[in-house]
Amino acid sequence: MDGENILLDTGLGSDFDDDFAPFVYEPDPSLPEDRYLDRELSWLAFNQRVLELAEDPELPTLERANFLAIFASNLDEFFMVRVAGLKRRILTGLAVPTNVGRAPQDVLADISEKAHELQKRHAACYADMVLPALEESGITVVRWDTLDAADRAQMRDVFSQQIFPVLTPLAVDPAHPFPYISGLSLNLSVRVRNSRTGKEQFARLKVPGMLPRFVRIDQRESVDQLRFIPLEDLIANHLGDLFPGMEILDHHIFRVTRNEDVEVDEDETENLIQALEKELLRRRFGPPIRLEVTDDMDPITLGLLVRELDVTEQEVYRLPAPLDLGGLFDLAKIDRPDLHYPNHVPTTAPQLMPREPNAQPxxxxxxxxxxxxxxxxxxxxxxxxxxxxxxxxxxxxxxxxxxxxxxxxxxxxxxxxxxxxxxxxxxxxxxxxxxxxxxxxxxxxxxxxxxxxxxxxxxxxxxxxxxxxxxxxxxxxxxxxxxxxxxxxxxxxxxxxxxxxxxxxxxxxxxxxxxxxxxxxxxxxxxxxxKFKRLLVAPLHLRKGLLKRIEVERENAAAGRPSGIRIKLNSIVDEAIIDALYRASEAGVPVDLWVRGICGLRPGEPGLSSNIRVRSILGRYLEHSRIFSFLNDGDPQVYIGSADMMHRNLDRRVEALVRLTDPAHLAELDALFNRAFDERTSAWTLDSEGVWTRRNLDDHGEPLEDLQNKLMQQIAHRPRVGSRR
Incomplete structure (x- = not known):
C-alpha cells in the first residue's frame, strides 16, 4: 500500500497509543453521555458508501469494478490496523478507550456483525450487478466448466508455460508442519488421497501474487469482446499436474488477514531506521485476525484452518467465490474509454500562466x-x-x-x-x-x-x-x-x-x-x-487554536452577532472539538461539516446539535482537503492544512494549518461549501443515529448535480484572479 496506490485514503489510525495519547479531556457533564457515534462503525459506514458507488448503475461499469476493489482493499486495511489494534490491546490487558463507553469485546462483536453483512453485500454486488454489466459491455469473467475444448487446450498451454513453474505445493504431515500463510495471500486448500495406500492428506497451494489475478482467454474475440478466468480457478483445474499419482478429492479457496501493526519505541532505540526495518520484517508474521473461506468449504478443512491459525468463529468469513475482489483493480484498468469516467486534463492555474505569448512560465x-x-x-x-x-x-x-x-x-x-x-x-x-x-x-x-x-x-x-x-x-x-x-x-x-x-x-x-x-x-x-503568526501547528497549539475560534463563534451567536462554522475534513472523532461544536450549535451557530470518512458527532439532535449538518461526498476523486472556516462577525478566519480532528493528528503528529488572507480565496472556498451543501448537489447526509442516506436523485427522479464534475467544468473554463499586493 505504498504512495503510488490509488486507493482511498482510509484515515485509519494504527497505534491506539497514538490515538489516545497525552491530551486528557475532561468530559462536559452538561452534555449527554451518548453524544458520540462509534468510531469503528462510522468507518465501516464510510466503506459502505464506497460500496454504494459500486452498486450505482449510473456510474461507468469499469469504475464500478474499481470501487468494488477499493472497498475490498479498504476493508483489508481496516482489519490489519484497527481490528488488529483492538485485539492486541485486549489480549495484552491494555485499556481500550472508546468514545462511546462500550466494552472493547462488544465493539469487536459489532464490527464482526457489520463486516460480515458488508462483505456479503459486496460479493452480491459483484455477482449480481457488476458482472452482468461487464458482460453486457463485452467483458466476461468465466469459470473453467463453461469453456469449450479449444479454450481449455489453450488455457492448458498458458498454465504449463506461465503458471506451473512458479507454483509450490506444500504438504501437511508429520514431516511437513502446517505452513506459514502470508497475510492477504490467496490460497488453495487441497485434499488428496494416495492411490496406493488410500491415505488422505492435506496440502496448501499459494496463488502467486505477481501473476495477473484474471487471466485473459484467447484472442478469438474482437477487441471489444474480452474473456477472463480467475487465476485460482485455472490453477484448481490443473491440480493433477501438481500432485501426480494422487487422487484430488477436494479443494477450496481461503485467505488470511494478519496484524500489520508496527510498533517502534523511539525512546528506546538509537537508530530509528534499523529498528523500523526490523519491525517491518516482524510485521509479516503478525497473528491472524480474519480468515476468509469460500462458502463451499467442508467442515474438516475449515476445522483444520481454524485450529492451525488459531482464529475464533467470529473471525471466520464464509463468502461466495471469488475471494479477494481487490483483484478487480486489474480489470478496472482495461482500456475501454466508454466504460470509464470521461478523460479530464487538469488545467494550469491562470496565475501561473506566462503574461507574454511564448514566454516560459x-x-x-x-x-x-x-x-x-x-x-x-x-x-x-x-x-x-x-x-x-x-x-x-x-x-x-x-x-x-x-x-x-x-x-x-x-x-x-x-x-x-x-x-x-x-x-x-x-x-x-x-x-x-x-x-x-x-x-x-x-x-x-x-x-x-x-x-x-x-x-x-x-x-x-x-x-x-x-x-x-x-x-x-x-x-x-x-x-x-x-x-x-x-x-x-x-x-x-x-x-x-x-x-x-x-x-x-x-x-x-x-x-x-x-x-x-x-x-x-x-x-x-x-x-x-x-510563535507562529499565520500557522496553527500541532501538537502544541492546533487544538487550542481551533477551540478558541469555535468559542468565539459561540460568543458571537450568544451576543446576536453573525456567526458560522464550516469545516471540511476526512475524519472527526476528537471529543474536545466535538463538544465545542455541540455548545456552539446550541448557542445558535450554524455548523456545516463536510466529512469524507469517520464522524463521531451526532448531527441534528434536538438540544445537542440541532444547528449542525453533516454531508459526505464520494466520487471520481478522493476528497482529501481540510478547510476550517469561521465567520468571525464578518471578518472570516479560514485555514487549510493537513490535519483531521483525530487524537493522533492533534496529539501525536506535527500538523500545520495556514490562514488564508486573500479575499478572492475566501470567497472561492465559501462558494465551494455553498455548492457542497446545496440541495441540488448529490451527497450523503448523516442523521443523529449514525445512518448515512444517499440523495443522488431529485423528487422527480432526475440526477442531482455531481460536485466534482461541476468543479471540473467550472475551473477549466474560467480564469481565476486573486487580489494583488
Whole structure:
C-alpha cells in the first residue's frame, strides 16, 4: 500500500497509543453521555458508501469494478490496523478507550456483525450487478466448466508455460508442519488421497501474487469482446499436474488477514531506521485476525484452518467465490474509454500562466505578484507544485530548499529535483517521515538515496509523525533573501495528485516564510518555537487554536452577532472539538461539516446539535482537503492544512494549518461549501443515529448535480484572479 496506490485514503489510525495519547479531556457533564457515534462503525459506514458507488448503475461499469476493489482493499486495511489494534490491546490487558463507553469485546462483536453483512453485500454486488454489466459491455469473467475444448487446450498451454513453474505445493504431515500463510495471500486448500495406500492428506497451494489475478482467454474475440478466468480457478483445474499419482478429492479457496501493526519505541532505540526495518520484517508474521473461506468449504478443512491459525468463529468469513475482489483493480484498468469516467486534463492555474505569448512560465514571478490558491486535481500539480520545486532546484539564485515528504511516488520528480538541487550545491533539507503507514520501506529507500546525493535528511521529532505538507524556498533577489512557500493538504505525490482532491497555497508572504523557517528549525534541530503568526501547528497549539475560534463563534451567536462554522475534513472523532461544536450549535451557530470518512458527532439532535449538518461526498476523486472556516462577525478566519480532528493528528503528529488572507480565496472556498451543501448537489447526509442516506436523485427522479464534475467544468473554463499586493 505504498504512495503510488490509488486507493482511498482510509484515515485509519494504527497505534491506539497514538490515538489516545497525552491530551486528557475532561468530559462536559452538561452534555449527554451518548453524544458520540462509534468510531469503528462510522468507518465501516464510510466503506459502505464506497460500496454504494459500486452498486450505482449510473456510474461507468469499469469504475464500478474499481470501487468494488477499493472497498475490498479498504476493508483489508481496516482489519490489519484497527481490528488488529483492538485485539492486541485486549489480549495484552491494555485499556481500550472508546468514545462511546462500550466494552472493547462488544465493539469487536459489532464490527464482526457489520463486516460480515458488508462483505456479503459486496460479493452480491459483484455477482449480481457488476458482472452482468461487464458482460453486457463485452467483458466476461468465466469459470473453467463453461469453456469449450479449444479454450481449455489453450488455457492448458498458458498454465504449463506461465503458471506451473512458479507454483509450490506444500504438504501437511508429520514431516511437513502446517505452513506459514502470508497475510492477504490467496490460497488453495487441497485434499488428496494416495492411490496406493488410500491415505488422505492435506496440502496448501499459494496463488502467486505477481501473476495477473484474471487471466485473459484467447484472442478469438474482437477487441471489444474480452474473456477472463480467475487465476485460482485455472490453477484448481490443473491440480493433477501438481500432485501426480494422487487422487484430488477436494479443494477450496481461503485467505488470511494478519496484524500489520508496527510498533517502534523511539525512546528506546538509537537508530530509528534499523529498528523500523526490523519491525517491518516482524510485521509479516503478525497473528491472524480474519480468515476468509469460500462458502463451499467442508467442515474438516475449515476445522483444520481454524485450529492451525488459531482464529475464533467470529473471525471466520464464509463468502461466495471469488475471494479477494481487490483483484478487480486489474480489470478496472482495461482500456475501454466508454466504460470509464470521461478523460479530464487538469488545467494550469491562470496565475501561473506566462503574461507574454511564448514566454516560459516563471513560478517565482507569479507567486511574487500574488498568493495562489491551487485546487488539485482540477488544476495541475505538475505545472504548479512540481514546477515550483523543479524551478527552485535549477535556479542559481535559490540558496536553500526545505521540504517535508510523507508519501511520494516511486519515481518522484519531486525527489529527483531535490537530488539535483543538492548536487548543484544548494542547501537542501528533506524531512522524510519513514513511519508513514505501509510506505515505510519506500520512504526508507528514498531517504537513503537523498542522503547519498548530499541532501540533509532528518526524520522529525521523537514520538511524533511529521504529517504536515510544507515546502520552503529561500531565494536571493537584489541582495535580499526572499521566502517562497507552499503549504498543502495533500502529499507531494504526482501520481495521487491526479485522483486526490487537495488544496495548496503558494505564497511569497514574508510572515509565512518566517513561520516555516521556525518550524523547519524545530523539526531538524532542537529549537522549541511557539510563535507562529499565520500557522496553527500541532501538537502544541492546533487544538487550542481551533477551540478558541469555535468559542468565539459561540460568543458571537450568544451576543446576536453573525456567526458560522464550516469545516471540511476526512475524519472527526476528537471529543474536545466535538463538544465545542455541540455548545456552539446550541448557542445558535450554524455548523456545516463536510466529512469524507469517520464522524463521531451526532448531527441534528434536538438540544445537542440541532444547528449542525453533516454531508459526505464520494466520487471520481478522493476528497482529501481540510478547510476550517469561521465567520468571525464578518471578518472570516479560514485555514487549510493537513490535519483531521483525530487524537493522533492533534496529539501525536506535527500538523500545520495556514490562514488564508486573500479575499478572492475566501470567497472561492465559501462558494465551494455553498455548492457542497446545496440541495441540488448529490451527497450523503448523516442523521443523529449514525445512518448515512444517499440523495443522488431529485423528487422527480432526475440526477442531482455531481460536485466534482461541476468543479471540473467550472475551473477549466474560467480564469481565476486573486487580489494583488
Amino acid at each position: 516563471d513560478v517565482f514571478a507569479s507567486v511574487a505578484r500574488q498568493d495562489i490558491l491551487l485546487h488539485h486535481p482540477y488544476e495541475s500539480f505538475a505545472t504548479s507544485v512540481q514546477a515550483f520545486v523543479e524551478q527552485a532546484a535549477a535556479d542559481p539564485h535559490v540558496l536553500a530548499i526545505k521540504q517535508t515528504l510523507y508519501r511520494t511516488s516511486g519515481d518522484s520528480p519531486i525527489v529527483e529535483a531535490l537530488i539535483d538541487a543538492a548536487e548543484s550545491g544548494k542547501q537542501v533539507l528533506a524531512l522524510v517521515e519513514i513511519k508513514a503507514r505501509f510506505d515505510e520501506q519506500n520512504n526508507i529507500s528514498w531517504a537513503r538515496k537523498l542522503e547519498k546525493a548530499g541532501v540533509h535528511v532528518v526524520y522529525g521529532l521523537v514520538g511524533l509523525k511529521t504529517h504536515c505538507k510544507l515546502a520552503l524556498v529561500v531565494r536571493q533577489e537584489k541582495g535580499v533573501l526572499k521566502h517562497y512557500s507552499h503549504i498543502g493538504t495533500g502529499n507531494y505525490n504526482p501520481k495521487t495528485s491526479r485522483i486526490y482532491e487537495d488544496l495548496g497555497l503558494l505564497t511569497a508572504d514574508d510572515q509565512v516564510g518566517k513561520d516555516l523557517t521556525r518550524l523547519f528549525n524545530e523539526l531538524s534541530g532542537y529549537a522549541i518555537e511557539k
